[in-house]
Amino acid sequence: MPRNSPLSPVPIRLAARARGAVPIAEIDPKTLADWLKTAPARLKRWIRAMNFAAEAGAVLALPGPDGRIVRVLFAQANESSPWDYAQLPAKLPPGTYRLENEPENSDADAAALGWALAAYHFARYRGEKRKPGAAVLVWPKAADRAAVTRTVEATFLVRDLINAPANDLGPRELAQAARALACRHGARMTEIVGEALLKKGYLAVHMVGRAAAPARAPRLIDLVWGRAKAPCVTLVGKGVCFDSGGLDLKSSPNMKLMKKDMAGAAHALGLAHMVMAAKLDVRLRVLIPAVENSVSSEAMRPLDVVRTRKGLTVEIGNTDAEGRVILADALAEAARGRPALIVDFATLTGASRSGRNCRRSSATTRPWPKRCWRRARPPRIRSGGFRSGRLTASRSRARPPISPMPPRAVTRARSRRRCSWNASSNLRFPGSTST
Numbered sequence: 244m245p246r247n248s249p250l251s252p253v254p255i256r257l258a259a260r261a262r263g264a265v266p267i268a269e270i271d272p273k274t275l276a277d278w279l280k281t282a283p284a285r286l287k288r289w290i291r292a293m294n295f296a297a298e299a300g301a302v303l304a305l306p307g308p309d310g311r312i313v314r315v316l317f318a319q320a321n322e323s324s325p326w327d328y329a330q331l332p333a334k335l336p337p338g339t340y341r342l343e344n345e346p347e348n349s350d351a352d353a354a355a356l357g358w359a360l361a362a363y364h365f366a367r368y369r370g371e372k373r374k375p376g377a378a379v380l381v382w383p384k385a386a387d388r389a390a391v392t393r394t395v396e397a398t399f400l401v402r403d404l405i406n407a408p409a410n411d412l413g414p415r416e417l418a419q420a421a422r423a424l425a426c427r428h429g430a431r432m433t434e435i436v437g438e439a440l441l442k443k444g445y446l447a448v449h450m451v452g453r454a455a456a457p458a459r460a461p462r463l464i465d466l467v468w469g470r471a472k473a474p475c476v477t478l479v480g481k482g483v484c485f486d487s488g489g490l491d492l493k494s495s496p497n498m499k500l501m502k503k504d505m506a507g508a509a510h511a512l513g514l515a516h517m518v519m520a521a522k523l524d525v526r527l528r529v530l531i532p533a534v535e536n537s538v539s540s541e542a543m544r545p546l547d548v549v550r551t552r553k554g555l556t557v558e559i560g561n562t563d564a565e566g567r568v569i570l571a572d573a574l575a576e577a578a579r580g581r582p583a584l585i586v587d588f589a590t591l592t593g594a595s596r597s598g599r600n601c602r603r604s605s606a607t608t609r610p611w612p613k614r615c616w617r618r619a620r621p622p623r624i625r626s627g628g629f630r631s632g633r634l635t636a637s638r639s640r641a642r643p644p645i646s647p648m649p650p651r652a653v654t655r656a657r658s659r660r661r662c663s664w665n666a667s668s669n670l671r672f673p674g675s676t677s678t
Contacts, residue, residue, distance in 0.1 A: 255359045255395055256332065258339055261381040266343035267315045267331070272297045275316075290316075300327070302334040315340065323350045328357030332378040341381040351383035352391055359395045365406045393520035397513035400424075404509040409485035409502040413459040414452065414533035417482055417508060421464050421531065424512055428519035430468035430527075436460055445532070447557065447572045450549045451565045452534030454489070454542035459535050463573070464508075466529040468519050475526040475582035476518070479573045480511030481566050481589040482533035489536050489562030490544055504566070507588035508533065514586075530577055532569035536562070552576055566590070 258264075270278065275297040279287055286305055295303045297318040307313035315335065319327050323346070331340075346354055358380045382388060404412065404420060418434055425432040437460040440449040445463055452461025464482070483504040487493060493501065508531045515529045543549075547559045549568070553575040557568065566589055577585050 254362045255392060256362045256377055256379045257355055257359055257382050257391075258379045259382060261339075261341050264339040264341040264381050265312050265315060267317050267340050268343045269319045270297050270316050271318060275318075300330060302331060304335070312336070312338070314343075323353050325353045325357030325360065328354045329361040332358060332361040332380075335378040337377055339379045339381065342383055345384050347385045351385035352387055354383055355380070355386040355388075355391045356394055359391065360398060363399055363402055365402065368408075390521070393517050396520070397516045400516060401506075401509045401513040404512070405503050405506050407502070409535075412502070412505070413484050413535060414455075414462050414482065415459065417484060417505060417531070417533045418462060418464050421466055421512055421529070424516060425466050425468070428468060428516075430466050430519065432464065432466045434462050434464055436462040444552050445572045445576075447549050447551045447568045448532045448534060450543045450547070451483075451489075451536055451569050454537040454539040455535040456537075459484070459537075461532070461534040463576075464529070464531040464533055466515065467527070468515075469526040470524065471526060473524050473526045474584075475528065475580060476584045477528045477530065477577040477580065477582040477586070478511040478515060479507075479570065479577050479585065479587045480509070480529070480531045481505065481507035481570055482531040483566060483569070483590075484533060484535050486536045486563070486565065487538055489538060489542050489565065491562045492538065493563060504536075504590050505533070506590050510588045511586075526582075528577070528580065528582070530573045532573045534565070534569055536565045 275295075279290065282290075289305065290303065293303055295301060295316065297316070299318055299320045301316075301318040303316045304312045305314045305316065317331065342354060345351070362377070400420075404417070407416075422432050424430070435443050435445060437457075438449075440446070440461060440463065443463075448461050448463055452459075455461070481504070484502070486501040486504040487498060492498075511529055511531060515527060518525065518527050543559055543562055545559055545562060548556050549559070550556050551568075552572040555571075557571065559568070570587065570589060574585070574587060
């Protein structure tokens with residue numbers, strides 16, 4: 244199991260007291276020009292000497308008469324984002340800082356979240372020690388401390404699991420991490436391991452993972468939490484702890500980063516922590532098929548046929564398409580409970596990046612009604628629902644990245660642009676399935 248379990252303390256560099264804190268003033272080129280009109284001459288000379296033009300992301304510490312920092316100028320982008328604030332701790336010397344103009348609500352959460360996420364450091368195997376002292380931010384008054392804390396904890400958990408090497412994070416260790424999370428929140432967790440998968444009807448999960456060593460046997464992780472009669476939300480995460488490609492072996496460059504093929508499972512556990520920590524009134528279930536796609540005499544072969552949990556038979560065309568095989572069993576089990584919502588996390592095939600570029604995520608969703616083809620508005624979760632402990636859905640006023648199109652428009656659209664929003668099961672673009 245990774246040395247840092249889900250119970251490990253998270254270093255959140257946010258302080259409750261503001262005594263002696265250095266103010267951080269958000270500024271842009273226009274406000275900088277106005278500010279310089281009344282600034283002392285020594286500060287004007289300092290700003291000009293440092294060639295500070297208030298470009299987005301620029302940071303400048305202003306010294307006082309005694310040489311100490313008395314104020315920090317921070318040129319923020321037009322829209323408030325956690326990543327704007329995440330760059331500040333690395334650019335500032337150790338000390339305590341506060342935001343001069345107190346942000347409100349979501350902006351306060353973004354500032355605190357970005358600053359806290361900047362503290363992440365994965366040096367478990369290198370023996371590195373962080374330098375003593377760090378830049379600490381005073382909690383913005385309007386920030387939801389509980390929401391920010393559970394988000395940071397979940398993010399650090401996901402990063403730790405993904406960064407851990409495959410020799411320290413196999414299917415068994417992934418199950419241990421899930422069990423630690425279940426113990427923290429009083430959830431119930433069960434495992435179906437090895438040959439027991441055949442008896443329980445998870446033949447596809449067993450076929451993909453049977454080539455691994457006994458210590459890395461395939462398994463299905465099943466975590467349940469919440470009131471029995473509450474709306475059921477099921478999270479499914481792809482847990483391929485290492486993907487060699489099987490007999491259709493990956494090339495060396497493509498195999499190098501395959502320890503991250505369990506990122507779907509890591510995200511499912513991170514979201515589960517956020518839901519349970521927020522005590523949302525839902526019946527939460529997390530299903531993770533955890534396997535290692537290895538090569539041995541027991542490995543699945545091209546053109547092998549397996550019967551999934553749903554009863555359908557699947558012919559294996561390529562052993563490197565193992566993700567969709569194990570998720571077939573997990574999703575069939577998830578659907579049996581007729582949940583109100585199923586969320587499936589999977590690292591997608593590289594063809595998804597080729598077809599949609601790296602800036603947009605691929606999604607396979609339900610068919611949209613015909614009347615919504617041109618101005619479809621996908622459902623989203625209100626941020627207020629998480630702050631108040633309720634999970635509420637609404638219709639977003641913003642249109643999707645690219646509006647869904649009727650099937651007859653697909654051929655024309657392919658020649659004109661790359662579509663990043665697969666809004667209908669009838670629209671099949673390269674890379675829209677998981678591996």
